[in-house]
Amino acid sequence: MVLDEPPRDVGEWQQAAAALREVVPVCAAWLGGSFLSETLEPNDIDCVWVVDEGLLNTARADPETRRYLSLFANGLIRQDDMRVDCSILPWRPRPGIEMEDARDQEYAMWRGYWDDFWQRVRNGPKGAPRTTADALPRRGYVEVVLDGFPE
Numbered sequence: 001m002v003l004d005e006p007p008r009d010v011g012e013w014q015q016a017a018a019a020l021r022e023v024v025p026v027c028a029a030w031l032g033g034s035f036l037s038e039t040l041e042p043n044d045i046d047c048v049w050v051v052d053e054g055l056l057n058t059a060r061a062d063p064e065t066r067r068y069l070s071l072f073a074n075g076l077i078r079q080d081d082m083r084v085d086c087s088i089l090p091w092r093p094r095p096g097i098e099m100e101d102a103r104d105q106e107y108a109m110w111r112g113y114w115d116d117f118w119q120r121v122r123n124g125p126k127g128a129p130r131t132t133a134d135a136l137p138r139r140g141y142v143e144v145v146l147d148g149f150p151e
Contacts, residue, residue: 032118032141044083
């Protein structure tokens, strides 16, 4: 099947990506959720925007930009007309695996959180008690490199 236009979700993701990239370069995007499943009509695209920590902090120096970025970081850009569920992961360049300080530990925790989150599939209906089966890695996510990682 050949499409003249991308599916609605993809077009909305492209709009969200363009809007975020207007204020800060985006290293990559991690995409997951029902969009990458067997679901014929997914509710949305789940996305974590991976943004260089230093560039993100510089952009946040401007109060208006900080407020705008917080909408992305906290998943608040989702509206009825935009089905992109967003978060931001500040990427921290770490040449080694050592945890030099608390910031390294926090970064590793959040990076691991998202990796673990997207490998899980709810075993029962939404709101049902969690079981051990909910912890099993049964899916994944896709990384789309946008502006690349700074060297």
